[in-house]
Amino acid sequence: MPRINRIEYYGAYYHIIQRGVNQEYIFKAPGDKSYLLEMVSDAKEQFDFKIFAYAIMGNHYHLFIQALNVPISKIMHQINTRYAIYYNKKYEKVGHVFESRYKGILVQDDSYFVTLIKYIHNNPVAAGICDSIEEYKWSSDMFYRRNIDNIVDIDEFLNILSPNRLKAIEKYIELMEEDNIDQENLMDLYENSDIIGAEDFIRKIREEGDPRLSLDEILEKVCPSLEEFNLIKSGSRLRDLTVYKKEYIALAKEAGYSTIEIGENIGVTSQAIQNMMK
Numbered sequence: 001m002p003r004i005n006r007i008e009y010y011g012a013y014y015h016i017i018q019r020g021v022n023q024e025y026i027f028k029a030p031g032d033k034s035y036l037l038e039m040v041s042d043a044k045e046q047f048d049f050k051i052f053a054y055a056i057m058g059n060h061y062h063l064f065i066q067a068l069n070v071p072i073s074k075i076m077h078q079i080n081t082r083y084a085i086y087y088n089k090k091y092e093k094v095g096h097v098f099e100s101r102y103k104g105i106l107v108q109d110d111s112y113f114v115t116l117i118k119y120i121h122n123n124p125v126a127a128g129i130c131d132s133i134e135e136y137k138w139s140s141d142m143f144y145r146r147n148i149d150n151i152v153d154i155d156e157f158l159n160i161l162s163p164n165r166l167k168a169i170e171k172y173i174e175l176m177e178e179d180n181i182d183q184e185n186l187m188d189l190y191e192n193s194d195i196i197g198a199e200d201f202i203r204k205i206r207e208e209g210d211p212r213l214s215l216d217e218i219l220e221k222v223c224p225s226l227e228e229f230n231l232i233k234s235g236s237r238l239r240d241l242t243v244y245k246k247e248y249i250a251l252a253k254e255a256g257y258s259t260i261e262i263g264e265n266i267g268v269t270s271q272a273i274q275n276m277m278k
Helices: 030-046 072-090 110-124 141-145 156-163 167-175 181-189 199-208 216-223 226-233 239-254 259-264 270-277
Strands: 014-017 049-056 060-067 104-106
Touching: 014 110, 014 181, 030 049, 030 072, 049 110, 060 072, 060 110, 072 226, 072 259, 104 181, 110 156, 110 167, 110 181, 110 270, 141 167, 156 167, 216 226, 216 239, 216 259, 226 239, 226 259, 239 259, 239 270, 259 270
Parallel strands: none
Antiparallel strands: 014 060, 014 104, 049 060
16 A cells, blocks of 8 residues: 555654664664764754654664654654764764655554554564563663653553552563564554554544645655755755755645745745745
8 A cells, every 4th residue: 555645733643763774773882872862852852742662773763752733754854864964973974874764653542552662662672682671771661660751751651551650660561571572563563554543543544634745745755865855954055956945845835835834844935935936
């Protein structure tokens, strides 16, 4: 089935997967993983979203988040752009760091918390990096075990398990340690789907979701690579980018977006857009 356009709305849950370009290892040292977490934490302070789980592997990372007042595309753009700048500078590289855009899988509601959080936390075990979920340092598992409400919003999941916090943590540990997860089958659901949910929910989203591409998806479509996409989003005025900006503006107008919306997405005024299209 073809990929549906990304659905964004207040309170939406997403399983985010971002891989390194060509499956390359983009987290080569503990400091790299720490830096990504810093970028996630900074974005969380600046924007309005919740984090329920994460796992940072060698060549990709997972996030389970809930977007509120800020679109998920804007959140991910900031995190990935800042990490890519850091990575290229540290390892004296140029070009792409991440494989195309992130994959954002819409999750129906908190009824999927248990299996999805366990799936994310179990990634290092399934990859043979460690023998148990608890051993892996670079996942959000420790926040739940230690009752630390910091970068990870642990309350929502633990309150589902029990209103008593000690019992909730005990229940969490039991769930994580149960040897009942079929990682291979869950991968097909949690990584290869566009939407995770009941049949009625999926059908409703497919039927009622905005048929338009988002502005970022339109920009991605006209840019030859992620480099041009990031330059335009950062406000670059390089003359070579003008042809892509013009095509983006034309397609966005055709899709029904206003001049103000089009301009705000790439950091230019409505007047600048009008001048560019003359």
